[in-house]
Amino acid sequence: MQYETLNLGIDGRVATVTLNRPDVRNAFNETMIAELSSAFTALNDRDDVRAVVLAASGKAFCAGADLNWMKKMAGYSDDENRADAMRLAHMLSSIYRCNKPVIARVNGDAYAGGMGLIAACDIVVAVDSARFCLSEARLGLIPATIAPYVIRALGEQASRRYFTTAEQFDCATAWRLGLVSEAVSAEQLDATVQQIAATLCANGPQAVRACKQLVQDIAGQELNEAMIEDTAARIARIRAGAEGREGVASFLEKRSPAWRD
Template sequence: MQYETLDVGFDGQVATLTLNRPDVRNAFNETMIADVTSAFTALNGRDDVRAVVLAAHGKAFCAGADLNWMKKMAGYSDDENRADAMLLANMLASVYRCSKPVIARVNGDAYAGGMGLIAACDIVVAVHSVRFCLSEARLGLIPATIAPYVIRALGEQASRRYFITAEAFDCATALRLGLVSEAVDAAQLDATVQQIAATLCANGPHAVRACKQLVQDIASRELNDAMIEDTAARIARTRAGAEGREGVASFLEKRTPGWRN
């Protein structure tokens, strides 16, 4: 897996994708959008990968869109702008829909589209000093493509505030609002990410994927009879599946389940 704007590494069952445009604070352009989409699509189909870490080189995690790229878009037609926006939307969806759990390793500030990347991940570990900002309104723009993910992560009320004020907020605020899962000192960032990845890899791989899909499917649905029947059907399928049977048997027999061997 070779990309112009990403470094890709593997450590056992964990893949790490590292944004690699530190000279522009890892701002994304059309090349990075294509690289991230392609990388997540490829990893999604690999049975040997059980978790993905999204990281970044340099002092910033991601500053959002590259201003030179945005300047070029100003001359696009409406159809060209729509097509370009769909590429960004599809990149974010490739992260959110990845069947593997995705951990964001946030070493530096995340602005605008960078917050969208983080919000699309499942678990976010950030350094205490990191700052976040939905800065689009300062430029007369709106955070439209990232909105589905950011609103889910921040909640409606906080999103109202930070979308319209475009003010920066610190890691402690992001942790309180739920965007950040865990805040750590810089020296503990890698160890914390590795520990979470190891925990994910110790669980049943099919169960982890099904749990991720379960949350996405259930979170925004009405609690009605159809949902109740759906959840009952899901656990019934899981119990009858090979992984479920192996998990229960290994627990009762006090041995290690097969997926950890």
């Protein structure tokens, strides 16, 4: 499928979705929002894809909302604003809920909604020169649609600060807070992303999907009898499944599992 604001490529078992509006620092508008939703929905249904990389062209990762799109929003009715916000919320959810692990390849600055894109990903590899900012309050706005993802990534206390101050912070701070998984030089960026993607693809694909879902389902929940029973049932199903049996057998027989062929 051809996209106006994205590039989509598949190399082996890894798909790469690239934001491709470098002239506006990959700021998103209604077209990019719709195309990201479409791309991640399609990749969710592809069994040949084991991991997804979310990348960006140019020097910035994503500057947030496009200025021309924001000008249009100023004239929207309440219903139109609500519908527009829901499209953004569904796009972020399509990344977060993608049944493949998503690696953010952060090549530069990420502001406002761009931080939402990053926070919706599972693994974030960023250049050590990148800067981050939740800048909405400067414009009299709030980072509402991205909040569920950013608060999970930054934590409540850091989110209180950066939501309200709209301060910039550097990559070292983003790494310390947990938003960034790996902070690397520009020269190391691609190699690091490729190494992580290869590691993901070497694991059982059904197990990887189940692991991602497990974290989303368990994080922040009360440790009670229902959770204990649920987690026991999950491992029992995996053990009894074809992939689980093949994984254990290949380990005992000291051979490569079938999913690596």
